[in-house]
Amino acid sequence: MHELSVAQSLFSIIERSVPKDSKGTVTEVHLSVGTLSAIELDALIFSFDIIKENTIASQAKLIVNSIQGMGKCKSCGTVFLINNFGTSCPECNQFNIDILEGKELKITSICMEE
Numbered sequence: 001m002h003e004l005s006v007a008q009s010l011f012s013i014i015e016r017s018v019p020k021d022s023k024g025t026v027t028e029v030h031l032s033v034g035t036l037s038a039i040e041l042d043a044l045i046f047s048f049d050i051i052k053e054n055t056i057a058s059q060a061k062l063i064v065n066s067i068q069g070m071g072k073c074k075s076c077g078t079v080f081l082i083n084n085f086g087t088s089c090p091e092c093n094q095f096n097i098d099i100l101e102g103k104e105l106k107i108t109s110i111c112m113e114e
């Protein structure tokens with residue numbers, strides 16, 4: 001399952017972000033996920049909850065902020081919302097599009113409690 005390996009890489013980021021001598025626990029992990037990232041959020045949260053056992057983030061909640069896909073037409077420069085890669089420009093109907101936003105998957109913040 002793709003989401004399981006994504007969740008594993010999130011944990012390696014979390015573990016690197018938390019100081020080794022920290023006695024606190026991670027309470028919240030905020031994640032930005034683009035709508036074009038092809039991530040199944042339910043599967044990601046499920047995987048996160050399995051992996052978090054016995055880690056510094058065992059009490060952590062995964063809080064997901066969804067980022068809407070945005071594209072810019074390379075032909076006419078129109079910027080518009082896109083929900084999938086097969087979207088054409090609403091102005092000129094070309095498929096020659098730069099994806100500006102929506103493919104990202106990144107941790108935006110990690111909250112800790114003493």
Ligand SMILES: [Zn+2]
Pocket residue numbers: 073074075076077078089090091092093094
């Ligand atoms: Zn266009």
